[in-house]
Structures are given as structure tokens and as C-alpha cells.
Amino acid sequence: MFREILFYESAEGQKPIQRFLDKLDGKQAKKIAWTLQIVEEMEMVSSKYFKKMVNTDDLWEIRVAAGSNIFRFFCFFDGTNLVVISHVFQKKSQKTPKQAIGLAEERKKDYFRRKL
Numbered sequence: 001m002f003r004e005i006l007f008y009e010s011a012e013g014q015k016p017i018q019r020f021l022d023k024l025d026g027k028q029a030k031k032i033a034w035t036l037q038i039v040e041e042m043e044m045v046s047s048k049y050f051k052k053m054v055n056t057d058d059l060w061e062i063r064v065a066a067g068s069n070i071f072r073f074f075c076f077f078d079g080t081n082l083v084v085i086s087h088v089f090q091k092k093s094q095k096t097p098k099q100a101i102g103l104a105e106e107r108k109k110d111y112f113r114r115k116l
Contacts, residue, residue: 008086031066057105074104
């Protein structure tokens with residue numbers, strides 16, 4: 001395994017990524033699990049699935065297309081191998097919402113603040 005994926009958890013124990021995933025149907029969940037497994041197990045991951053985001057606080061994006069549904073997982077690295085997913089949403093337009101990026105960056109700050 002090249003990377004380990006962790007879902008963000010708030011100080012109050014809220015698990016927004018897990019809550020989002022729990023609402024998906026089986027086919028969507030299966031495709032997401034498959035994509036996350038690629039990110040974990042492959043040394044070199046195609047930018048079709050995993051790429052660094054520009055103009056952000058070192059965020060990365062895991063991209064999943066399940067039929068006509070497109071999902072974006074914003075994440076960051078803690079060290080070299082731990083990938084923390086801080087936000088996920090279903091993409092409905094070409095442009096990524098600024099508030100989605102802001103939320104992912106805020107959760108990243110919270111994660112590292114509490115880790116110290």
C-alpha cells in the first residue's frame with residue numbers, strides 16, 4: 001500500500017465524509033470504493049483520478065465518475081503517505097464552488113491544529 005486514506009472527523013466527532021457516503025446507492029459507493037483503492041494502492045495514479053489542485057492551500061482532488069454522477073473528494077497529505085479527505089460533494093456544474101474549497105481548507109487547518 002502506497003497511501004492510507006483517512007476521513008476527516010471534527011472535534012465534536014462529526015464524520016461528514018462518512019455521512020455523505022452512507023447516503024449513496026450501492027453502484028455509486030462501489031465506484032467510489034474502487035477509486036479510493038486505486039489512490040491507496042498504486043504508486044502512480046492517473047490525474048484522471050487524483051491530482052493536485054491549483055490556487056489552494058495544498059489540496060488534492062480525488063475524482064470519481066459513477067454513471068452520470070460526478071463526485072469530488074478534496075483531500076490533503078499528512079506526511080508522505082496519509083491522505084485525509086476533508087470534503088466531498090456531487091459536482092453539478094463545470095466550476096468548482098469556492099465555498100467547497102474553503103470548507104476543505106478550513107477542515108485541513110482544524111485537523112492540524114488538533115493534531116498538535
